[in-house]
Amino acid sequence: MATAHNITAELKQVRHFGKDLVLLRLFAPSVALAATPGQFVMLGPLDPRCMDPFLCRPISIFGVTDEGELDLLIAAAGRGTRMISAWTEGLRVELTGPLGHGFESDTKNLLLVGGGVGVAPLVFLADTQLAKGRKCTLLYGAARSEMMVDLQKLQDRGCLVKLATDDGSVGHHGLVTDLLSKHLSASHSHDTLVAACGPSPMLKEVWRNCSEHGVDLQVSLENRMACGTGACMGCSLLISGKALRVCKQGPVFSGGEVFQ
Amino acid sequence: MATAHNITAELKQVRHFGKDLVLLRLFAPSVALAATPGQFVMLGPLDPRCMDPFLCRPISIFGVTDEGELDLLIAAAGRGTRMISAWTEGLRVELTGPLGHGFESDTKNLLLVGGGVGVAPLVFLADTQLAKGRKCTLLYGAARSEMMVDLQKLQDRGCLVKLATDDGSVGHHGLVTDLLSKHLSASHSHDTLVAACGPSPMLKEVWRNCSEHGVDLQVSLENRMACGTGACMGCSLLISGKALRVCKQGPVFSGGEVFQ
C-alpha cells in the first residue's frame, strides 16, 4: 500500500498491433520499480481538460524496464480505451500505482493462460519468473491473430508460447482452454502453478481443468473500479462469502477462493 | 435564415498571433458563400468525443475567400477558446452558419471601431466595402501589440488602419475611442457610418461620440448563446423595451436602438 504513487509520466513510445491493440511505454520509475506481476495502475484522467470521461481506467502492468519504464497493453474496447489508443508520444499522463495484490509464485513451473488483453499481467509474470530461472509456458488465445501482441521477446528469453485463435488465423483453431487441457493431460503437473487472466467463461473453464488435475490456480479478476485504491468499496465481489475488494485484496485471487 | 448550414469543415490553416490569438481557415463553401459581414457561426462541439464542454461557441466571421474558405479570428479567453486555439490543421470541425443579422451599409464612408477580437467582423465588413469602392478607416485597439492580428492585407487594399494599445506598444498609447473622437472632430462626417464591435464600455463610449457628432452607428453585441439560431430565447436582451434575441435579431443593432 505504501508503495503506490500518483505521478505524471511521459509517454515514451506507442506501438500499435492491429487496429485495436496498443502498447504504451511510460517513463514512470517510481511505479515501475515498485511493481510486481499482477498489479495494475489507474490510468487517467483520460483527458485532463474534460470531466467526461470522468474516471480513470484500471490497466494491468504488462512489463517494466530497467530504465524505469512501464509497459501497458491496451485493447480499445469502449470509449475510454479508444481515447487511450489515440494517445501519442510525448504526452504526459497521470497514473496511480502499482495497485493491488499480484501473483504469488514460488513454483518451478509456471503455466500461464491468457485470453485477449488478459495476457498483459502474465507477460510481466513470465518475465520475472524467467529471470529467476523458472520454466514458463504461456498459452495465449485471442479472437484473431491481428488482435495479438507480439511476444517474440518473451520466446527469445525461453518462454514457450502457444497460440490459439477463434478463427484459426494463427496457432490452434479454437479456445486457449483446449491447449490447457491438452497440456495438463500430457505433462506431469506437480510443482506447477497455473496463472490465468481473461474473460470469466475462460477463467471458469481453466478452473475446471485445474481442479480436475489437482493443479494450483491463481486468477486475475476484473470488475468496474472507481478508485482502484480500496477506498470506495465499489469493486467488491462476494468471494468465499466475504465482500472482497478486487482492487485491494485482488485482482489476483486463488482459484479455490473464487470458484469453490 | 434559410441560408444557414450545419456542416463539417476541414481546418486548412491555423495561424497564431502572439500566444492568445489564432486565425483559423476552414473549407466551408456553403457557409462562406452565404455570409455577410457581422454574421457569425456556432463553432463546435469543441471536442466531439466529450460532452464537456457541452455547448458550441459563437464566433464572428473574419473573412471569406473566393475559394469558399472561412476565416475565424479567435482569442483564447476561457476554456473553450483555449481548446480551439490548440486545434491543428487537418482537423474536421462542425459549424453552423452564417447566423444572425449583420451590418447594413450603403454609405460612402465607413469608420470602423474594433476593440480586441471585436475587430473580426469589421475586417470582413471593410473587405466587402472596399470591394464596392467605398472608403474605409479602421480604428483598432487592443491591450498590447502582440494581441493584435496582422491587417497588412487590408491596408494594401486601401483601408486606413490606425492602432491604439493600452500599453503604447504600438500606435496610440491609450484607448481606441480616443482615436475615434479625434477622427470625428477632424473630418466631415456626413454620409459616414460608424460600425463598432468590442467590449461594452468601449461601445458605450463609441455611442457617446457618435451621438455627439450626429453620426450613424451600428454595433455588434455579444451575449451568452446556447443555440445561436433563435430557438432557445437564451440570448435575449431588453432593447428598446423589447426582448430581442442577439443571435437572431442581432448581433448587429443600430446604436440608437441599443443605447437610447
Place this chain on the structure above:
Amino acid sequence: MSPTPDMTTHIGKLVLDNPVMVASGTFGFGEEYDGLMDVRALGAIVTKGISLEPRVGNPAPRTAETPCGMINSVGLQNPGLRGFVEHKLPWLKEVPCKVVVNILGDTVEEYATLARELDGVPGVDAMEVNISCPNVEHGGMTFGSDPQTARRVAEAVRAETDKPVLVKLSPNVTSIVQVAEAVITAEIDGLTLINTISAMAIDYATGKPLLGAITGGLSGPAIKPVAVRAVFEVARACETSIVGCGGIASWQDAVEFIRAGASAVQVGSATFRSPSSAVRVIDGLRGFLSHIDCSSCRELVGKVNI
C-alpha cells in the same frame, strides 16, 4: 438485419411516425432549425411554452454552461397564445410531423383557458402541460411539486380538450412516482419525464451568479441518469405512456430511455450542440432495431433485463 422496423409509436391517442421529438424550449417554433436539419423527419415538434399573454422572460444572462450540461433561466419568453397561433403555427402546419404545444400558466384557470382555446385550433396535434411553473395563487410553489396540485392542473386541461394531453413532470420532488400517480388519474394520454433540475452556478472570481435570475434549470447529458431513473420508476408504478427526456444526445441514449419504459423520447439541449442530433437519434434507433431484429420500436419499450 431485419427489414425496416416499424417506428410508429403511441402515446395514449397520440400516434407518431417515429418516437423522437424535440423538447420544448430547445427548438423554438421549428422554423429556426429549418435548413439546418431535416425538421420533417421528426416524430413531433414540441413548441416553446406558450402562455395566454406574451411574456418577455427573465433578465440576462439566461444560459450558462456546466459540466456536461447547461443551466437556463429563459423563463417564459413567448409570443402568447394569439402570437403563437397567428405567427408561429402557420409554418408548423406545413410541416408533416406532429405539433405538440407546450402550455404554462400562473393559475389552474389559465391552463384550462389555454387548453380550451387550443382545442379548436387545427394543426395542434397535442398539448404538453408544463407544471414546473410557480403557482401564483399559492405562494409560488410550482404546480408540479405537489401531487394534488399537479392533478388539478391535469384535470382542468383534460376537461377542456379531446386532443391528446401530455403532462410534463418536474424531477424536483421527493417522489416523482407520487406525482405521476396523482396526475394520471386525470386520464391524460401520457407523461413527459423530466423537466430540468433546479440548479445554480456562480462565477468564482466575481461572485456573480451566472444567471440573471440566479437559479435556473439544469439540462443536458449531466442529468441523463436522473431522467432514466425517473422513467424507470414511473413506468413500473403507473399504467400510462411515457415520453423520456433529459440528456438524450445519441441513439444509444434513446434506446436506454425506451428500455427504461419510454414509448417516445425528446431530444433537448443536444440540439444546441449539434442541430441534427434528433435526426441522428432517429436514424440510429432505426438501425439498432433492425440490427437486433426488432420489428417495431414498441417492442423495445420497457425491455430492461433485471
Place this chain on the structure above:
Amino acid sequence: MSPTPDMTTHIGKLVLDNPVMVASGTFGFGEEYDGLMDVRALGAIVTKGISLEPRVGNPAPRTAETPCGMINSVGLQNPGLRGFVEHKLPWLKEVPCKVVVNILGDTVEEYATLARELDGVPGVDAMEVNISCPNVEHGGMTFGSDPQTARRVAEAVRAETDKPVLVKLSPNVTSIVQVAEAVITAEIDGLTLINTISAMAIDYATGKPLLGAITGGLSGPAIKPVAVRAVFEVARACETSIVGCGGIASWQDAVEFIRAGASAVQVGSATFRSPSSAVRVIDGLRGFLSHIDCSSCRELVGKVNI
C-alpha cells in the same frame, strides 16, 4: 498578494485548520490514500458510513461512469462500529487532521446508539449523520425525505453526544430548505449539502442496468450546479454552518461553494479521478484568497454578488 491567509474555519463547534474535507465513502478510512497524496494536509477526513453491525453492501457492479460523473450503489459495506474502532480508527488517530465519522442506521434508535457509543471514543472529532438511508420501520422511505423524520434522527443523535454533529441532507426532496429548517431545530453544528442524486443507467445493448442494485446515487461534476443551488438556498434560509459537497474537483469549485454560503467543502468523487484533488483544492484556495487580498477564508463565506 497579501500574506498567507487564515484558512481556519468553524462549523458550529467543530474547528478545522482548513475548510477542505474529503467526503464520506470516497476516501475509505484514510489509509487507502496514504502516500498517494498528503492526507495530513486535509481539513478533515470523513469516513465511509458506519453502521452498528458490519454490512456487506450491494451486489456488483456497484459503480458506473456517466457524463461528467458516476453513479454508485456501494450501499452500506462497512466494518461496523466495533470493526471501525478497532481496525480503522487507530490509523486515523495518528493523522493530524480532524476525523469525522459518518453514521447511518435502519432506525432512529440505531443512530442514537451509534452516537452514544462514539461519543466516548477519543480520536473521533465529529459525527456526520447520513440520513439518506431507508427507514426500515416506516416502509423504506429514506429518513432524509421527510423533514420531521429527519429532525427526529438529528434530535436523537444530538441527545447522545456533545461532539460536533453534522447532518448530511439528501437532494432528493421537494424542498431541501424545509428539511434543513426542521433539522437545525435539533441544534446540531451544521449541515452537509448534498448527498448523491437518485439515478440509474442501463446498458443500451443488453438492457441490463449498469448497477447490480439497479438504481444508485449520482455524484461528480454533473451534480455541482444542483449542490451549489442547495447550499445557496439553505444558506439564505437557515442560521447554521454549511459544508458544501457535490462535484467539487478544483479550487474554483470550492470558491463557488464558499461564496454560495458554505463554511467548508468536501471533495468526493474527484479523488477517484485524481487522488490529490483535495490537496490541490486547498493550495488553490489559499492562493486565491491571497490573490484577492482576503485575510481569512471565513470572509468569503456567502460572498455572492446579487
